[in-house]
Amino acid sequence: MTRLTALLVLLLAALPAGAEDVVLGLSRDQVSISTDFDGSEILIFGAVKREVPIAEPPLQVIVTVEGPDQRLTVRRKERRFGIWVNADAVEVDAAPSFYAIATSAPWEEVITHTEDLRHGISIPRVTRSVGAPMTVLDSQNFTRAVIRINENSGTYALNEDTVTLREQTLFDTSISMPANLTEGAYPTRIFLTREGKVVSSYSTEIEVRKVGLERWLFTMSREQPLIYGLMSLAIAIAAGWGASAAFRLVRGN
Structure with a gap:
C-alpha cells in the first residue's frame, strides 16, 4: 500500500456517512514566497466516500484553486488624430489574481452551463465587471480582455483531463502555481459531478505568505x-x- 493510498484510507474512515461525499488531502496547505521563489506545485488528492454501490453514469471531478480577488480598471485605446489615447474604461470588480481549473474529462462533459452558473466555477463566472458607463455598449469585451491576458500569462488556466480518477473512488491532480503569486488565502474547491450536475462539493484553503x-x-x-x-x-x-x-x-x- 502506497503512502498516498494509506492517507486516503484514513480519510475515508474519518468521514461521516453520506451518499457520495468528497474526502480531500493536500500535499501542502501553505506556500512560502522567498527571494528565490520560482513557483510551486500543489498535489491535491482525495476520495469519494459512499454508503451505496457505485452508480451509473460515472462520476467526474473538478478541482479549482483561486487567488485573492483584485479590482482592475481596463482601458481601451483608440487612435485619434494620429496618436493612441485612452478611450473607454470599465472597472472589473472581481478578477482573481490566479485561477486554475483541473477536470477529469473535457469541460463540456463534466458540468452543464446551468450548474456552472449556480456554483461559479468557470473562468468567466469568477471574473465580473460592474459599473460600466452607459456609453460603453460592449463592456463584456473588457472582461474577456482581462481573461485573455491572464490566460496568456499563465495565471488563468483550464486543464482538462488532468484529474486522474481511479475506480470511481480515488482521484488526484497537481496544480502549478507561478512565481508571481499574490499573498493571501487561496480557496480550493472540489466538485463531484454526474451527468453534468454537482452531487457533492468540498472547500478548503491554501495559505500563500511572504x-x-x-x-x-x-x-x-x-x-x-x-x-x-x-x-x-x-x-x-x-x-x-x-x-x-x-x-x-x-x-x-
Whole structure:
C-alpha cells in the first residue's frame, strides 16, 4: 500500500456517512514566497466516500484553486488624430489574481452551463465587471480582455483531463502555481459531478505568505512607505554608481 493510498484510507474512515461525499488531502496547505521563489506545485488528492454501490453514469471531478480577488480598471485605446489615447474604461470588480481549473474529462462533459452558473466555477463566472458607463455598449469585451491576458500569462488556466480518477473512488491532480503569486488565502474547491450536475462539493484553503526578506520588504512598504521609498532610491543610486564605476574600469583596461 502506497503512502498516498494509506492517507486516503484514513480519510475515508474519518468521514461521516453520506451518499457520495468528497474526502480531500493536500500535499501542502501553505506556500512560502522567498527571494528565490520560482513557483510551486500543489498535489491535491482525495476520495469519494459512499454508503451505496457505485452508480451509473460515472462520476467526474473538478478541482479549482483561486487567488485573492483584485479590482482592475481596463482601458481601451483608440487612435485619434494620429496618436493612441485612452478611450473607454470599465472597472472589473472581481478578477482573481490566479485561477486554475483541473477536470477529469473535457469541460463540456463534466458540468452543464446551468450548474456552472449556480456554483461559479468557470473562468468567466469568477471574473465580473460592474459599473460600466452607459456609453460603453460592449463592456463584456473588457472582461474577456482581462481573461485573455491572464490566460496568456499563465495565471488563468483550464486543464482538462488532468484529474486522474481511479475506480470511481480515488482521484488526484497537481496544480502549478507561478512565481508571481499574490499573498493571501487561496480557496480550493472540489466538485463531484454526474451527468453534468454537482452531487457533492468540498472547500478548503491554501495559505500563500511572504517570508524572510520578502516579508520584511513587504511590511516596510505598507507600514513605513517613506523609509521604504528612501531606501529604494538609495539602492538605485548605489546600483547606478556601481555600474558606472565598473564600466570605467573595463574601459580603462
